[in-house]
Amino acid sequence: MNLHLTRRYRFAASHRLHSAQLSEEENRRVYGKCNNPYGHGHNYVVEVAVSGPVDRATGMIANLADLDAFVAREVIEPFDYKFLNQDVAAFGERVPTTENLCIEIFNRLREFPRARLERVRVEETGLNSFEYTGEPAGSCQ
């Protein structure tokens, strides 16, 4: 059976959308309110989907305790109640849009040892969300 197990997690963080490659005026035009200099925050929701064979002894693709601990260590602890631009090294240069956040979270979780990572979906608000399923082998990201 082809099964995907999905778990939802939450963290709260702030960010500012500002690109060093754009002028001040362009930044304001492109990012609007999201370019306000002191940043602003969201309650993010992260859906993590994994797949794999169901262990006959446990009935599980992966033990949720293992998945929860891995996501907590790789994503929740480094991101929760943080300013993404300054507290997460990956966003020193890269703009912390939710697109880039989604890719960063996927890359942090792809080495989960107990199952195959299928998809990361990030809700920035209840009205917008982003999904990433990884890049084909050999491409850079």
Next chain:
Amino acid sequence: MVYLTRKIEFSASHLYHNPAFSAEENRRVFGKCNNPHGHGHNYVLEVTVAGDPDPATGMVLDLKELKEILQREVTDRMDHRFLNYEVPELSGKIPTCENIATVIWTLLKPEITRGHLHRVRLYETPDLFVDCYGEGPAGGNGAEASR
């Protein structure tokens, strides 16, 4: 191709316990889910059927028919039941969300004769769900027979 989804809810209890494990191992692997008298959830089931609308009716399949299938195959079997002891299809299996979704897929697959069963999504809680696509290539969108 159009994907039609119908949602139902059922409430049931279960516990996780493998008789081949020691008591200590059961507690370690299954945690709170190993509590001996079980516990319950309000399960939410989303069943997605894929197909082309019939030109005469504009429908992939009659929702009434799907509702009856879900009532008979899922609600009547599982609603307000203790899954470990009262659902023979789960006998000998740990009634995890993975195994329940697989049983539901297996029960529904032969019953859906208009269009084809694309996905069974079973929510154990709003923060935990399993998608079953049947026998497809691992990691892919298994319901697409051509893939």
